[in-house]
Amino acid sequence: MSDEIDVRSGSAISVETDELYLVAVRLGSFSGDARTWSHEAAIARCVTQWSVEAAPFGFAEADLARAAAILQDVAAESEELGILIERIAERYAAGERRLTDAWTGLAALGSFLAGAYVRNLILGSLPMAPAVAVALLLSQHPEVRRLAAVVGQPVVEALAEHADELATPEFVAVVRTLVSSADDFALGLAGVPLQTARFLGEEGAGVVGLSSMAGSLLILAGRNAYTHTPLSMSRSTVGAVAAPVTLADAAARIPVSGSGKPQVRVERYPSSNGDPSYAVYIAGTSDFSTGGKEPFDMSSNLAGIAGGDTAAQQATVEAMEDAGIEPGDPVSFFGHSQGGLVAARIAASEVYSTESVVTFGSPTGQIPLPDSIAHVAVEHAEDVTPALGGTPADGRERVVVTRSLFDESGPPPGASFGSAHHMARYAETAVLIDHSADPRLNPLRDALAGFGASGTAALYRSERVRDP
Incomplete structure (x- = not known):
């Protein structure tokens, strides 16, 4: 297991490492200390110069003056070096962004040509x-x-x-590219001219993209997938709880996915002025079919990626309303897998005053959130689920924390293809994030610190009501 994380700002790119920003933070802290020491040396020089009692130490006046000047220079140079390191990291990220954009364009063109080639094969085989x-x-x-x-x-x-051998960052990257290029393949298959395809695709007007492809799959999945169903909800009270202090605390409260289990947990924290704040924890997919009673099923996955309303989102909103959350109330969301997709969709609606959204292994890269929200996406390099959200669109103001679970030797014996997606592994990564000094995580820390000392919690379970 690896204990290293990469913290990336923006959308698909940015490769500034945790260590690089940690150096910048330490240089800034050292600069402040050096200024303090310089000030203390200057005071000591004044004392030896003007105090009778300190007169015997007058021989040190020149050394103290020199030390104060040197420390002042050290402080200025340390601060300048820290700023320079941050700028280098930002330029490095900008360079990788340009490379990624170029690769995305090439992948789109290749997919379009592949679709056109398959079209020609089909047309050529009509006599057969x-x-x-x-x-x-x-x-x-x-x-x-x-x-x-x-x-x-x-x-x-x-x-x-040999399925576990696919649990590699390289395979995840291939899946992300294929998912993002599915619209280009479809346009080529349909015989759309290249220039028109570029205009209609995600690189142009965005008329055809990942959301439309997911919508098509939703329709192909059959009536059970896209037909709306009413929900029945049950509630169980947890009682008094302490507010989460760390991200690991919050991650541990996300309900465990599973048939018949609660899907949403809502915590309410009172404040001194009487206005409460809330934390909402949302579980992942519990049913990978489209015809059962679980609202957190595959149809909700497809509908969520397609940008439509889902039964899982409806279940979460109903739980929030039952807990007393009203439009405009401050809310922080924490979700795993489909739960993160639901959280991002609710936050994007701007119905609530969302303070933070933290997703673990969720396909949310193309969901735009307001810049005011502390948005952190935690992704394992070997987890294919975030890749199903396609290549993150540029301009998304979010922080992506990536961790590779396995070293160069690959997954250990017995590891399954989905090991990197388990919430237990993401809980371990949350601990590492709590120990990170990266300043880009400060908005999340501020959001966690904004909760009260204690509050109350309730668990919710919803089921689809299907016609007999």
Whole structure:
């Protein structure tokens, strides 16, 4: 396991490391100390010069004066060096941003050309349509299907056995690129001219993009996926709780995903002036199908990425309303996986006075949030789920904290493909974030410090009400 984190500001890029900013912070602190020491040396020189009692130490006046001047120079140079290091980091990030933009453009062009190539293959194979139809009919024969199952079983087993080998940052990067380029592939497949495709795609007017692709998948998933269902909600009171002091405290309160388990936790903290503040903790996906009772299912995932209202978001808002949260009230959100997607969507609506949004392993890169919100996205380099949100759009004022769970040797034996997505692993990363001195995390620390000393908590569970 790695204990190093990278803190990145902005959207897809920025490679300033935690250590680099820590050096800048330490230089700033040292500069302040040096100024204090210089001031104390100057005072000591005055004392030896004007105090009768200190007259025997007058021989040190020249040395004290020289020390005060040197310390003053050290303070100025340390401050200047710290500022220079920050500027270097920012320029480094800007350079990588330009490289990433260039790579994104090339990936989009390649996907468009691939879609156009597949289109030509399909059109070129139309004369073989009768043969393809016969092959499809034969594939439905029980004996043919049985033979396909026998032949395909070793392949499936081999894929399952080596699935953990896909848990790499390189694979996650490929998935992110493919997801972001799906619209370009679709436009090429549809035969849209290149210039028109560039105008319609995310690099242009944004008419066709990740959200429209997710919406298409939602429709293809069937009626159970996109049909609205009413919800029934139950509440259980936790009682008095201490306010979270650290991000690790907050991460530990996110409900554990699972069928039949609570999905939302709401904490209320009273203030001295009578205006309460709230913390909302949202669980991740509990059902990967589209026809069950769980609102935190795959259809809510697709609808959330598509930018539409979801049953999971509805369940969270209803829980917030039951807890007494009204429009304009100060709220901080903490969500894992789909819970982070829900949190970002609610914050983006600006119905509430959102102070902070922290997501763990969530596909939220393309959701714009107001700059006033302390937005921190925690992502593991081997976790594919954040990549399903595509390449983060430029200009998003958020902080991305990345951690690679495994060293160069890869996942340890027994690690599953989804190990990097488990909330237990993200809880460990939250501890590392709490120990970080990176100044870009200060808005989050301020938001955590804004809670009262104690409050009350309640857990909520919602279920879809489907027609019999």
